[in-house]
Amino acid sequence: MDDQLKETMSLLDEISSLYAESIFNTIQMLSTIFNFMERYYEGSHSRFISEKSEKICKALGMNDTDIFEIKTAALLHDIGKVGMKESILYRRSNELNESELKQYCLHPELGNLILRKHKGFSTIAEIVYQHHEKLDGTGFPRHLKKAEIHPGASIIHVVDYFHDAMYKKNRDQRIAIKPSAQITGSFADSFLNREVYASTMNFLHQKKGILFERRVVELFTEILELERKNVGGKAIMRVPVNMLEPGMTFAKDYYTTYGLLIASNGEAVTEDMKSSLIRFAETEQIPMKVLVIK
Ligand SMILES: [Fe+2]
Ligand SMILES: [Fe+2]
Structure with missing residues (x-):
């Protein structure tokens, strides 16, 4: 492969990963807005x-x-x-x-x-x-x-x-x-x-x-x-947010004080969500202990 072709391929890779990221961010944004109207x-x-x-x-x-x-x-x-x-x-x-x-x-x-x-x-x-x-x-x-x-x-x-x-x-x-x-x-x-x-x-x-x-x-x-x-x-138990582990499932919906759903009943706990849940708990948006199925 000559240098120019290599350069073009890596540019295309970069564009496609940026494109994938843009799609992912758009989905996140739309679903966040959408959660507001699912109160019913x-x-x-x-x-x-x-x-x-x-x-x-x-x-x-x-x-x-x-x-x-x-x-x-x-x-x-x-x-x-x-x-x-x-x-x-x-x-x-x-x-x-x-x-x-x-x-x-x-x-x-x-x-x-x-x-x-x-x-x-x-x-x-x-x-x-x-x-x-x-x-x-x-x-x-x-x-x-x-x-x-x-x-x-x-x-x-x-x-x-x-x-x-x-x-x-x-x-x-x-x-x-x-x-x-x-x-x-x-x-x-x-x-x-x-x-x-x-x-x-x-x-x-x-x-x-x-x-x-x-x-x-x-x-x-x-x-x-x-x-x-x-x-x-399995057992339903109350677990401190900093002790949450993948494999657990939320047993209740958790909203911020301004009504944004951050964890829903039946949703699996992931490593990614732990740090933001800890922040929400520290600012008293959600309780320090949450109900999960383990
Ligand atoms: Fe529908
Ligand atoms: Fe529907």
Whole structure:
């Protein structure tokens, strides 16, 4: 290889790593903004969808690029809801009037428009555009069918349905018992609530091959069952932030005093997050001891 070619190759390497970094930073920035509007789910919705979608992708044997695009699309799938009224976000789609429903159904398209502004996001934008499409063509906004739907969108659709149904069914049960409980509700509680879990899983299995991709429903069920068994064998404990270790999982959502989610229920502890959690604890943004599953 002559010197000029070598120089060009190293310049290209540098540009591509800067480009990769720019994509990564953009994702971080968008998901931070997005976390602010997920209060009605206690902030855990997108992270949950992203984490489980990644596991399904891996179980399907996808390559690293596809996995990265799908888990990022999952993290940002509802970004088109930015600016939407809370009264719309909070209710089920069958509780909305005609004009509210029209507004709600625009969110995949708006998400696509936002994400397409970045050239590196075209596939991610397309997956986000399709995340409410159903196998039989009854989804929205383009009524795509089976093979027309991106595999990533089929994965996100299943996990999204599950999380949304679990959260809202659990919330409905709480309202029935205590009407003032409207804005609260915990996904962790619903995950442990057998009745809510069984009815949500039943629906997914009844509709697999009709609305939901069969293989995705089956793999997702295996992943959840394994997690439920694992949680059963582990202990929930309060651990000082400086003693956190990879392998532990947060058992609660942690917000700063100004409402930014910094660790969500079910999220794995990583070495990277330790130093910022210690700083947040020292400035009393979060407690010195946090609840984890070990
Ligand atoms: Fe959505
Ligand atoms: Fe969603």
